[in-house]
Amino acid sequence: MITEDTVICWSRDGALARIGIHRPDKRNALATRHWAAIEAALDEIAASDAQIVVISGVPGAFSAGADIDELGQLLAAPAAFAANNAQVQRTQLKLQRLPQTTLAVIDGACVGGGLGLALACDLRLASARSRFAITPAKLGLVYSADDSRRLVNTVGMARAREMLLTGRLLDAQTAQAWGLVSQLAAEEGIQALEQAHVQQLLATSGQARRAIKTVLGHLGGDASIDLAQADAAFNDAFTSTDFIEGAAAFLEKRAPRFS
Numbered sequence: 001m002i003t004e005d006t007v008i009c010w011s012r013d014g015a016l017a018r019i020g021i022h023r024p025d026k027r028n029a030l031a032t033r034h035w036a037a038i039e040a041a042l043d044e045i046a047a048s049d050a051q052i053v054v055i056s057g058v059p060g061a062f063s064a065g066a067d068i069d070e071l072g073q074l075l076a077a078p079a080a081f082a083a084n085n086a087q088v089q090r091t092q093l094k095l096q097r098l099p100q101t102t103l104a105v106i107d108g109a110c111v112g113g114g115l116g117l118a119l120a121c122d123l124r125l126a127s128a129r130s131r132f133a134i135t136p137a138k139l140g141l142v143y144s145a146d147d148s149r150r151l152v153n154t155v156g157m158a159r160a161r162e163m164l165l166t167g168r169l170l171d172a173q174t175a176q177a178w179g180l181v182s183q184l185a186a187e188e189g190i191q192a193l194e195q196a197h198v199q200q201l202l203a204t205s206g207q208a209r210r211a212i213k214t215v216l217g218h219l220g221g222d223a224s225i226d227l228a229q230a231d232a233a234f235n236d237a238f239t240s241t242d243f244i245e246g247a248a249a250f251l252e253k254r255a256p257r258f259s
Contacts, residue, residue: 106118
């Protein structure tokens, strides 16, 4: 499916769903309408039986953040600026809470709102040329509480302070050392790393991955998930069809065939 004049595209291939950002002339900068298109794609994916969701950009840019042309217009229209902020935060929260396992595949610039989008994913892969920064302090602005929480949960408070207070640009190796990136691509490239990661995920239980996201969401401070829901996710797994299959496969010394 293609939305927003082909800038935001999403498609399905069996258990895998892909959301692509294609705006190379703007280094994949995102305007309000693009965030709305991503949200619409997430709604459709959430209702599907996809298990893994990959979000990627174009070679050289995952997303450079806010659309500067639109930002200039929003500065003169407070109501529109507030609506933009609400749209961005709603989309990122929806991505964070998506039941499927989400994977940001980053090649190049991943800055501002682009990094916010990546932080809302479960895992992040990157090429060696990728660069990361969060720069609202350079504009006299503040990162939202939800955005800041995701950053703190990913890199820790001290490094979150460093990134937010200075707007420092991190290279890929530093981003990996700080835990911002799960894995860097080797010589075979980012696509090979993505394919290997997707296959590794698909070898695990989709039911378990969804339950794990519930537990981690509670621990990560998601107000929509209380302790009872996290405990239920743990306890219900023992009677799930995937556990029955996983236990049988373990005893029979074969690969599991999860639903």
